[in-house]
Amino acid sequence: MSLLSLTTQWIDPDFKLRAAVLHAQEFRGSHTAAALVTKYNDMLQVWQIPRERVHVVLRDNAANMAKAMREGGLPTLPRMAYTLQLAVHDGLLAQRMVSDILATGRRIIGHFKRSPQASYYMLQSLLQQKRALAAFGAEHEVLASFNSNQWGLIENILKILEPFEELTRAISTSTASAGDVIPSVMALKWFLSRYSPTDHGVGTTKAELLRAVTRRFDGIENEPLYTLATLLDPRYKDRCFSAELKAHTRGLLLDLLATQTGPDEGQEPGNNNNTDEPAEKMPRPGSSSSMLGEIMQEERPQQATAAMSQLNLYLSEPVISRDADPLAYWRANQDRFSALTIAARAYLLAPCTSVDSERLFSAASNILDDRRSRLSAKKAEMLLSVRKNLPLMHK
Structure with missing residues (x-):
């Protein structure tokens, strides 16, 4: 079904x-x-x-x-998790030596247990059982085995796959949000672009993984649902953005704050004032109602200035700990950042997977x-x- x-x-x-x-x-x-x-x-x-x-x-x-x-x-x-899996798949299979190791690992695993395994966990399990496999191979005929060079490559492959596994677990929690996507991808790119002594034998794979991540997540900085969620997450704010993206996302948020009505808590949708009133109910020019309307129109720049002041103060303060709860932050600071809180409630509710x-x-x-x-x-x-x-x- x-x-x-x-x-x-x-x-x-x-x-x-x-x-x-x-x-x-x-x-x-x-x-x-x-x-x-x-x-x-x-x-x-x-x-x-x-x-x-x-x-x-x-x-x-x-x-x-x-x-x-x-x-x-x-x-x-x-879904970010699935996109991440596709990037890993592209990067791992790009190098023949690594794909051969994975194929051999599947044959070894299949000799003892016939069930599909994730590449990272499969290699991790094989490395943990290295001594047991060697002892078993000395006494029994096995279909496949690794040489010393391949065991060394497996250790290095696990080191470059570890951040992917850690990130997958992090974004698969019930509290992960769209605000985690851009910082997570940025961290992966930073890791994959750095040289490490453990890159021996897997440098090509690491480079292919970087290309795959860049390709699979291309354009996420142009998606307002990601950038605004990141900006409104007090664990990140605009710290992961380039100068150009900072200015652009800041402008997007100010435009959003200028248009949001901010209904009172508990107000039902659809109870906003009706702007399509009949002509006879509209205030006549020069009346007290008309003048009051003009005064309220003049208040809008002040409201925009208030939102800008809140945003400036919010961004000037340090980010909170990565382990902290961003929703708890907004609950504690909703009076200080009333305009921003409304936007945060909307953009931090979206999961990333x-x-x-x-x-x-x-x-x-x-x-x-x-x-x-x-x-x-x-x-x-x-x-x-x-x-x-x-x-x-x-x-």
Whole structure:
């Protein structure tokens, strides 16, 4: 059974990140962009979610999904974790010697356990069992083995893959946001561009990994959803930007602050003042209402100046620890940076990878099995929703 999920994530009034499953529907037929658009439109309509309230849709990297989001007019970003895996795949397979080591490793692993392994964990496991493999090979006939030179290469490969593994674990947490993407990619490029004594034998692989990361993440600095999230993350601010990008992103944020209405907490969407009033209700020129309107128009530059002052103060202060909670920072500083806080609540809610959807599909495999062959798709969706949303409903 093919499933199409729709999960939502938001920041509550206490600046806690919340998530819920809205749909996990059976998806029959061809997975074309048009069919996907129709499905997502139906799901949004069921929950009465207007498109303008959707900040961003995180999707996989499939071409049909990307096209569906474009045709549906929904802001979208690809999953960072999958893009990172593609970069590693491109870089590792670029050098024949490394690809041969991986192929040999798979044959050795297959001799003892027949299951697919991630390249990093496979090589790590082989290196940990080096002595045991040597002892086993001395007494038994094995299909493949490594020589001393290859064991040395494996150690060096693991050193250049370690940051990728560490980053993948970091961005796969429930608290990772779109603000982590640019700093993480920048850190990877910095690591891959530096020379290290352990580069012996894997220098070409390291260079190919750098090219793959640069190619796969090309243009992320031009995506406002990334740059604004990074700027509004107090762990990074504008410290990861070039001078040109600092000025550009700062301008984007000031434009955003100038247009945001900043409704009071608890105000329902759609309760804003109606600007399409009939002509007879509009104040006549020279009336007190008209003059009051002109005064309020004059207040807008002052509001812009206030937002600029908040931004200048925010950027002038040191960044917080990488281990700190950015949402806790905004909760503590919402009175000082009232205008910035509204933007932070919007841009820091977007995750950088689809962890919730992946976990949802894992949960589905435990519900839809051979013992429940007659379970309908509707009931399966209900069971998934209860399982994933019960902690939130109980709270």
